[in-house]
Amino acid sequence: MTLTDTPSSLSRFGRLMVDRPLLPLIGLLVLLIAVLAILNPGVLSMFWAGNTLKIAIPLAMLAACQTLTMLTGGIDLSVGTVATISAYLTATLAPLIGVPPAIAIALASAVVIGLVNGFGIAVCRVHPLIMTLGTALIATGFLLVYQRYVIATGVQIPDFLLWLGTGRSFGLPNSLALFIPFAVLIIWAQRRSGFGRLLYAIGANEAAARLSGVRVWQVHLTLYTLSGVIAGVTGLLYLGQIKTASLSLALPLDLPSVAAAVIGGTSIFGGRGGYGGTIVGALILTVLTTMLTLMQIPEGGRRILFGLIILSVTALFIRLTERN
Amino acid sequence: MRRWFDANAWTLGLAVLLAALLLATKLIQPGFGVSGLDSLARAALPFALATVGMAIVVLAGGIDLSIAAMMAVASVTGAVLMDGASDGQAAFIVLGVLGLGLLMGAVNGLLIVVSRVPDIVVTLAMLFVWQGVALLILNAPGGAAVPWLRALSTGSFPGLDWLPRAVVFLALVTALIWLPIRRAKLGLRLYAIGSDPLAAFRSGVPVGQTRIIAYALCGLFAALGGLSVTMGTGIGEPIPGPYLLASVAAVVLGGVVLGGGRGGILGPVLAVFTLRTVRMDLTLLSVDPNVAAIVEGTIMVAVVMFGAVLAARGRKG
Numbered sequence: 001m002t003l004t005d006t007p008s009s010l011s012r013f014g015r016l017m018v019d020r021p022l023l024p025l026i027g028l029l030v031l032l033i034a035v036l037a038i039l040n041p042g043v044l045s046m047f048w049a050g051n052t053l054k055i056a057i058p059l060a061m062l063a064a065c066q067t068l069t070m071l072t073g074g075i076d077l078s079v080g081t082v083a084t085i086s087a088y089l090t091a092t093l094a095p096l097i098g099v100p101p102a103i104a105i106a107l108a109s110a111v112v113i114g115l116v117n118g119f120g121i122a123v124c125r126v127h128p129l130i131m132t133l134g135t136a137l138i139a140t141g142f143l144l145v146y147q148r149y150v151i152a153t154g155v156q157i158p159d160f161l162l163w164l165g166t167g168r169s170f171g172l173p174n175s176l177a178l179f180i181p182f183a184v185l186i187i188w189a190q191r192r193s194g195f196g197r198l199l200y201a202i203g204a205n206e207a208a209a210r211l212s213g214v215r216v217w218q219v220h221l222t223l224y225t226l227s228g229v230i231a232g233v234t235g236l237l238y239l240g241q242i243k244t245a246s247l248s249l250a251l252p253l254d255l256p257s258v259a260a261a262v263i264g265g266t267s268i269f270g271g272r273g274g275y276g277g278t279i280v281g282a283l284i285l286t287v288l289t290t291m292l293t294l295m296q297i298p299e300g301g302r303r304i305l306f307g308l309i310i311l312s313v314t315a316l317f318i319r320l321t322e323r324n
Numbered sequence: 325m326r327r328w329f330d331a332n333a334w335t336l337g338l339a340v341l342l343a344a345l346l347l348a349t350k351l352i353q354p355g356f357g358v359s360g361l362d363s364l365a366r367a368a369l370p371f372a373l374a375t376v377g378m379a380i381v382v383l384a385g386g387i388d389l390s391i392a393a394m395m396a397v398a399s400v401t402g403a404v405l406m407d408g409a410s411d412g413q414a415a416f417i418v419l420g421v422l423g424l425g426l427l428m429g430a431v432n433g434l435l436i437v438v439s440r441v442p443d444i445v446v447t448l449a450m451l452f453v454w455q456g457v458a459l460l461i462l463n464a465p466g467g468a469a470v471p472w473l474r475a476l477s478t479g480s481f482p483g484l485d486w487l488p489r490a491v492v493f494l495a496l497v498t499a500l501i502w503l504p505i506r507r508a509k510l511g512l513r514l515y516a517i518g519s520d521p522l523a524a525f526r527s528g529v530p531v532g533q534t535r536i537i538a539y540a541l542c543g544l545f546a547a548l549g550g551l552s553v554t555m556g557t558g559i560g561e562p563i564p565g566p567y568l569l570a571s572v573a574a575v576v577l578g579g580v581v582l583g584g585g586r587g588g589i590l591g592p593v594l595a596v597f598t599l600r601t602v603r604m605d606l607t608l609l610s611v612d613p614n615v616a617a618i619v620e621g622t623i624m625v626a627v628v629m630f631g632a633v634l635a636a637r638g639r640k641g
Contacts, residue, residue: 124629125636127582129389129444133569134625141618148614255452268445300459307452314449315439 025264025280032287040294046171052286054166054173058083058241058250060282061179061234062257063264064186065227067278070261071190071199072220073206073270074128076227078117078136080254082110083235084247085143090236091245092147094156103158107232113139114228115221122220132224147247155245165240175237186275199223203270259306260285262313334579338594345601353608358486360604365488366477368600369552370395371570372494372593375578376502377429377545378571379592384538385518385584386436389447391546391571392564393454394428398550400458403467403560414470422547428454429543433536458562467560477555494593497548501541502589514538519585573624574599576631599623 037044062079069076086106093102113135120131167174190196198219201209210216238250264281266273285306292302350356374391381388398421405417436446477490505511513534516524525531553561572582578595580587602623606616 120625120629120632124632126629126632127444129448130569130572130628131625134621134628137566137569138618138621138625141614141621144614145612145618148612258448269442298460298463300456300461300463303452303456303459305456307449307456310452311435311439311441311446311449314441314445318440 022265022276022280025277025284029280029284029287032284032291036287036291036294039291043294050168050171050173052283052290054175054241056282056286057173057175057179058234058238059253059256059260059286060279061182061237062231062250062253063260063278063282064182064275065230066257066261067264067266067273067275068186068190068199068223069128069227070203070266070268071270071273072202072223073268074121074220074223075258075268076117076132076224076231077129077254077258078113078132078139079227079231079234079257080251081136081139081143082113082228082231083238083250083253085113085139086110086232086235087239087249088143088147088245088247090161091155091157091239092150092153094158095154096150099156099158103236106236107229110228110232110235111225112228114225114231117228118221118224121224122217128224143247157239157243157245161236161240162243163240165237166243175241178233178237183275183279190275195219195222200271203267203272205271255303255306256282256285256289259310262310265317267317268314335588335591335594338578338591338598342594342598342601345598345605349601349605349608352605356608361486362478362488362490364597364600364604365490365494366556367604368597369477369490369494369556370549370565371567371574371600372596373497373545373549373552374567374571375574375592375596376498376589377542377549379575379578379580379587379589380502380514380545381538381542382575382580382582383518383584383587384514384535385521386443386535386538387447387572387582388429388432388539388542388546389444389568390432390451390454391542391549392567393451393458394425394543394546395550395553395567396458396562396564397428397454397461398425398547399553400462400467400560400562402551403469403554404462405467406470406473406554407466407468409470411470411472414473418473418551421551422544425543425545425547425550426540427543429546430536430540432543433539436539437532437535455564458564462560462562465559465561465563467554469554469558473551473555474558477552498589498593501544505541506589510534510537515585517584569621569624570596570599573627577627581634582631 033044062083065076065079086109089106089109090099090102093105096102097105116135117128117132120126120135121128164174164178190199198209198214201212201214202216202219206216235250238253239245242249260281261273261278262268262281263284264273264275264277264279266278288305289302292305297305349360353360374395378388378391401424402417402421405420406414409417432447432450435441435450436443439446475489477493505514513524513529514537516527516529517531517534517538521531524534549567553565574595575587575592576582577598578587578590578592580592599620603616603620606619607613611619
C-alpha cells in the first residue's frame with residue numbers, strides 16, 4: 001500500500017478505501033502473488049491456485065463469523081473452539097451412532113455455544129470479546145472431559161466430508177461447492193435482507209437503532225447463534241480437509257479469521273464493511289502465509305505480523321474515516 | 325467507623341467469604357494445614373499478580389487483553405537468561421525482566437494513545453504480538469530459575485509457619501509499588517481518568533501520559549506474574565496460561581467496576597484467593613480436574629455477566 005504525503009491524494013485514497021475497499025485489496029493480492037512469483041519462480045500453477053483456494057476457504061468461512069459480529073461492533077473469539085468441537089464430535093461419534101446423528105449432535109453443540117454467547121452478550125451485556133473467550137474456555141473443558149470417554153472408540157471421517165475437503169473437480173477444490181453458495185448467501189443476507197441491515201444499524205449507532213424500535217437483544221442472540229452454526233459447519237469442512245480429529249484442530253485459525261475480516265475492510269467498531277472484502281482478506285492472508293513459510297519465518301514471527309497488521313489497518317481506517 | 329465500614333463493605337464481604345471457604349476446606353480435608361495453605365498461595369501467586377496489574381488498568385478506565393502474553397514473554401526471557409547464570413547475575417536479570425515488563429506495558433499504552441484505536445483492539449493485536457515474541461524467544465517450555473528466586477515463594481518463615489512466603493511476597497511487592505502511587509498525585513489521576521477522562525482533562529490531568537503509566541504498571545505486574553510462573557515451575561512457559569479471563573473475573577468479583585474509576589486493589593486480590601480456593605476444594609473433593617476447569621470457567625463467566633449487569637444498571641441510574 002503506498003501513501004503519498006499530499007493530503008488531497010491521501011483523502012482521495014481514503015475515500016476509495018472506505019467506499020470501494022475491494023479494489024485496493026485485490027490490487028494488494030495481485031501484488032503479493034507477483035512478489036511470490038518473483039521469490040519462487042515456477043510456483044504459480046493451476047494446482048497452486050486450487051491449493052490456495054482450498055486452504056483459504058475454511059479461513060474465509062470463520063472470518064464470516066467475525067465479519068457479521070464485527071458489523072455490530074462485536075467479535076467472536078470462540079469460532080476456532082466451536083469448529084474444533086464440531087469436528088471432534090463428528091469424527092468420534094460417527095462410528096458409534098452413524099454419520100447423520102453425529103453431525104446433528106455436532107451442529108447442536110455449536111448452536112448451544114452460540115446461544116450461550118448470545119445470551120451473555122444480548123441479555124447480560126458482557127463485552128463480546130470477554131464473553132466469547134469465556135465460553136471457549138468452558139467449551140474446551142467439556143471437550144477434554146468428553147474425549148476421556150471416547151478415547152477407546154475409533155475415529156471415522158465421513159466420506160462426503162473427505163470428498164468436500166480434499167477432492168478436486170476440473171482442477172478446482174470441491175469445497176467451492178459449499179463455499180460459493182455460502183458466500184452468496186452471506187453477501188445477500190448482509191446487503192439485502194432486513195437482518196443484515198439491522199446489523200449495520202446496530203453497529204453504526206446502537207442507541208439510534210434501539211430508539212427506532214430495533215430489539216437489539218434479539219438481533220445479538222440470533223447473530224451469535226448464527227456465528228456458532230457457521231463455525232460448526234466450518235469445523236465439518238475442516239475435518240474433511242485435515243483428515244484427523246485433534247483437540248486443537250481449528251484453534252490456529254482463530255486469530256487469522258479476525259485478521260482476515262480486518263484486512264478486508266470491516267471495521268472492528270461496527271457499521272462498516274462487508275463479506276466480499278473478507279474473502280479477499282482471507283486470500284491475502286493465505287498467500288502471505290505461503291510467502292512467510294517459503295521465507296522460513298517461524299510461527300512466532302507470523303503471529304507478530306498478524307498482530308501488527310490488525311493494529312495498523314485499524315489505525316489507518318480510523319485516520320481515513322476521521323478525515324472524511 | 326461506620327463510614328469506613330460502608331465504603332469497604334464489598335471487600336469485607338469477600339474476606340468473610342474467603343474465610344468461610346478456608347473453613348469449608350478444613351472440613352472437607354481435616355488434614356488441611358500449613359502445606360495446603362502454602363501450595364494454595366503458590367498456585368494463586370501468578371493469578372494474583374496478573375489481577376493487580378489488570379485492576380490498575382481497569383481502574384484507569386482501560387483493559388489489557390495482552391496481559392497473559394506479556395507474562396509469557398517475561399517468563400521465557402527470565403528463564404532463558406537465568407539458564408546457567410550465577411546468583412548475582414540473576415538479580416540483574418530479574419531487574420531487567422521487570423524493566424522489560426514496564427516497557428511492554430508502556431508500548432501498549434503508547435499505541436493506544438497515539439493510534440487512537442480503542443484499548444480493547446490495540447491490546448488484542450498486541451496479544452498476538454507478545455505471543456509471537458514469547459515463541460521467538462523460546463519455542464517450547466525450557467530454561468531454568470536460580471534457586472534463591474524459587475525459594476522466594478516456597479515454604480514459610482521459621483516461627484510463623486502458617487504464613488506462606490508467597491503471600492508475604494505478594495503483599496510486599498504490591499504494597500511497595502502500589503501504595504506510594506495510590507498516595508501520590510498519580511493515584512488520584514489514575515482514578516480521575518477512569519471515572520471521567522474529559523473532566524480529568526479539563527482539570528489539568530495529562531490524560532494520555534497517565535494512561536501510558538497505567539499500562540506500564542500493568543506490564544510491570546505482568547512481568548512479576550511471569551517471573552512467578554518461572555519461580556513456581558522452574559522453567560519458562562511460552563504458551564500463556566488462562567490468566568486473562570481469570571484476572572478480569574477477579575477484578576470484577578473484587579468490586580472494581582469495568583469502565584473504571586471505582587474500586588481498589590485489595591478486593592481483587594481477595595477475589596483471586598477466593599476463586600483459587602474454590603478450585604482447590606473441587607480438587608480435594610476429587611472432582612475430575614477437567615470438570616473443575618469447567619466449574620471454574622462457569623463461575624468466572626457468571627461473575628463477569630453479573631458485573632456487566634451491575635455496570636449497565638449503574639450507567640442507567
